[in-house]
Amino acid sequence: MSKKTAISEELAKRVETSRMIGADKSLVLHGGGNTSVKLAEEDIFGQQREVLYVKGSGWDLETIEPQGFAPVWLEPLRRLAMLDGMTDTEMVNQLVTNLVNANAPVPSIETILHAILPYKYVDHTHADAILAITNTPRGRELIEELYGDDVVIIPYVMPGFDLAKLVAKEFPLRRTERTIGMVLLNHGIFSFGETAEESLQRMVDLVRRAQKFLRDRCGAWACVGATWEPTILDSVDVVKLRRSISLSAGGAVIMTRQDDTGVRSFLQRPDLHQIVTQGPVTPDHVIRTKRVPMVGTDVEKYTENYRRYFSEHVDSARDPKTMLDPAPRVVLDRRLGFWSIGRSARDAAIVSEIYRHTIDVIQQAEAIGGYQALPSEDIFDVEYWELEQAKLKKNSSSLPFAGEVALVTGAASGIGAATVAALRKLGAAVIGVDVNPVVEQVATGPDYLGICGNLTDQRAVSAAIERGIERFGGLDMLIMNAGVFPKGKPIDLLPLSDWCAVMDVNLDAAFDLMNKACPFLALAPRGGRVVVVGSKNVPAPGPGAAAYSASKAALTQLARVAALEWGKLGIRVNVVHPNAVFDTGIWTDEIIEARAQEYGLSVDAYKKRNLLQVEVTSNDVARLIAEMCSSTFWKVTGAQIPIDGGNDRVI
Numbered sequence: 266m267s268k269k270t271a272i273s274e275e276l277a278k279r280v281e282t283s284r285m286i287g288a289d290k291s292l293v294l295h296g297g298g299n300t301s302v303k304l305a306e307e308d309i310f311g312q313q314r315e316v317l318y319v320k321g322s323g324w325d326l327e328t329i330e331p332q333g334f335a336p337v338w339l340e341p342l343r344r345l346a347m348l349d350g351m352t353d354t355e356m357v358n359q360l361v362t363n364l365v366n367a368n369a370p371v372p373s374i375e376t377i378l379h380a381i382l383p384y385k386y387v388d389h390t391h392a393d394a395i396l397a398i399t400n401t402p403r404g405r406e407l408i409e410e411l412y413g414d415d416v417v418i419i420p421y422v423m424p425g426f427d428l429a430k431l432v433a434k435e436f437p438l439r440r441t442e443r444t445i446g447m448v449l450l451n452h453g454i455f456s457f458g459e460t461a462e463e464s465l466q467r468m469v470d471l472v473r474r475a476q477k478f479l480r481d482r483c484g485a486w487a488c489v490g491a492t493w494e495p496t497i498l499d500s501v502d503v504v505k506l507r508r509s510i511s512l513s514a515g516g517a518v519i520m521t522r523q524d525d526t527g528v529r530s531f532l533q534r535p536d537l538h539q540i541v542t543q544g545p546v547t548p549d550h551v552i553r554t555k556r557v558p559m560v561g562t563d564v565e566k567y568t569e570n571y572r573r574y575f576s577e578h579v580d581s582a583r584d585p586k587t588m589l590d591p592a593p594r595v596v597l598d599r600r601l602g603f604w605s606i607g608r609s610a611r612d613a614a615i616v617s618e619i620y621r622h623t624i625d626v627i628q629q630a631e632a633i634g635g636y637q638a639l640p641s642e643d644i645f646d647v648e649y650w651e652l653e654q655a656k657l658k659k660n661s662s663s664l665p666f667a668g669e670v671a672l673v674t675g676a677a678s679g680i681g682a683a684t685v686a687a688l689r690k691l692g693a694a695v696i697g698v699d700v701n702p703v704v705e706q707v708a709t710g711p712d713y714l715g716i717c718g719n720l721t722d723q724r725a726v727s728a729a730i731e732r733g734i735e736r737f738g739g740l741d742m743l744i745m746n747a748g749v750f751p752k753g754k755p756i757d758l759l760p761l762s763d764w765c766a767v768m769d770v771n772l773d774a775a776f777d778l779m780n781k782a783c784p785f786l787a788l789a790p791r792g793g794r795v796v797v798v799g800s801k802n803v804p805a806p807g808p809g810a811a812a813y814s815a816s817k818a819a820l821t822q823l824a825r826v827a828a829l830e831w832g833k834l835g836i837r838v839n840v841v842h843p844n845a846v847f848d849t850g851i852w853t854d855e856i857i858e859a860r861a862q863e864y865g866l867s868v869d870a871y872k873k874r875n876l877l878q879v880e881v882t883s884n885d886v887a888r889l890i891a892e893m894c895s896s897t898f899w900k901v902t903g904a905q906i907p908i909d910g911g912n913d914r915v916i
Contacts, residue, residue: 517668770820
């Protein structure tokens, strides 16, 4: 076996066991934790040198690939730990300077810590069970009782150079022949091994012992409280709350609700405010969830307290402009429930998962002596840590629709599906509604909610809006695309039932949706926007399309009236009139070919039968719709814009 093959196999084992750790959410959440392996490689001069492969910044253990591990020359890292002091910025500079591969990701901030531990494989997690035990007044004592000499216990120090320096000093003095791990109080746990499997198994065994300790000794594992049914969710109150938080945050936010028995029980604790305002279960979570959640819905009071907290901890050397926006990231309210907040649906989902685990950890800690977080000074140091501030700036979204929510009807195919994609690409969270169940699979991810429902059913419309608000917290944009185009019939042969069926979908259902959506659009932080998908048949109807043409004309008139009435509410209402968009459900290859033959044209020429001689696609219409929701059209309402390549009858 060649040297490169051996290294590749060792790294493959590191990837495999890292993914197993990452898949267990009771161990790590969203980029938390890190793993490493030490290997021998030849440098460019042919000399054998040790290399530390450590998880790179920005990678998640659950999905990490070999290229997600940053290779760093090991000997310089060990020398760094011998320095008297070093800023974290300089530490990161040194880590990057000593990369074996310049294209590798930035190494974890705990790279030096991994380097100085005298084991080939090292695993580090923020296991819930460990945090539940260490976040109590007797945390150290309980860990000593639980593990004895099996682990070295290190008091809390902020991750980075200072922690590595402390471990370099203390670990050799406290290590015994029995040592298989290390517990960082209020932070997490490490395990070691000479193989990837050994290090993983030791992590599993150590955490299971903690879980068993909580379950058997303290009766605190899987705490279950009394069931409680919340009041019916008031969607308007939720949207008002989102608006207030968005204004405090300086930009639109997504709010996601999580509801289960454990959450309901937690919200009914009489000491809820006292325990949750102590701080997070580990400082690693503070950037995502902020120092404390907002208990209740008084956003002004929360932001005032947050500004006071900042001013009390900031030193004269720190620029006040570095203060994070004072808006909460978690809301706990006995009536509205548990809500997570983020600048994107993904951010809100991450906050939701982290704080759901936080609830369990707090419940367990309370059961074994009382939850006790780190002092606020330590939390502040992490919250306004220069490295985390840089990470926040790097990850902050500059997309125009970040934090905003759109509802798109007729989203299963054609223009609707293309609009879903266009809005998501620009940062919006999207609710797609269609009678076709395919709408549920149009997109995947935390920023999409597909709802199968018939818009002619008033209850289904109300339910879709409520589900969307529970998932994303509000409504900023309404794209009214759903419609039917019946088979052509002259007026004298058109049954009244067919006429009514078209009006039911194209007009009446649209009116009902606008009626129900208006109160929520009026509360959109950046102003509500409505885009109605009309038709070329409005200005230039054709024979055999009486019902369709009349319904779209009436819908356009409805949009014009809405623009007149809703301007004072800050809601913009505009219309697009597509024509000959052939990649939609109403056109089949057979129909297009037949129509082309009628005109004596090729299919390609028929598709481009307009003044500009271009084909108009669903994506073209979707891009225009998205643009009409953007700041480009900020001062435009009541407009009607054709997108047809130029039609002489329209012009």
